[in-house]
Amino acid sequence: MGYEYSIILNKGEYPKAVQALAEAFDSFSAQYVVEADNKGFSLMYPKDIKWPDRMQIIIKTVDEYTYVVPKDTQYLYCLFYISGDEAYRAIELIKSTLCRLECEYEIDDL
Numbered sequence: 001m002g003y004e005y006s007i008i009l010n011k012g013e014y015p016k017a018v019q020a021l022a023e024a025f026d027s028f029s030a031q032y033v034v035e036a037d038n039k040g041f042s043l044m045y046p047k048d049i050k051w052p053d054r055m056q057i058i059i060k061t062v063d064e065y066t067y068v069v070p071k072d073t074q075y076l077y078c079l080f081y082i083s084g085d086e087a088y089r090a091i092e093l094i095k096s097t098l099c100r101l102e103c104e105y106e107i108d109d110l
Contacts, residue, residue, distance in 0.1 A: 024097045
């Protein structure tokens with residue numbers, strides 16, 4: 001079971017935020033590897049052949065109103081398959097990275 005979050009940037013560039021987050025997660029833990037593309041990145045656990053994808057952050061735009069994110073709003077979609085202390089550290093890393101970029105943001109459960 002995964003945890004889903006939306007991050008709406010009130011001011012800021014989504015591609016720049018994704019790049020900064022991918023760089024920040026590069027040193028999150030020695031057991032993980034960051035795999036990035038032009039839409040986002042994944043935090044991979046190479047030792048798990050069946051479920052290597054532990055977390056994903058991608059840029060999305062809402063097609064229809066979701067009660068959390070208004071229609072046509074761009075946001076960062078975060079899918080976590082990590083929990084506990086590790087998930088807490090991941091959220092704190094996201095927050096500190098966005099603060100360093102001076103981005104105003106809203107994080108919410110989906």
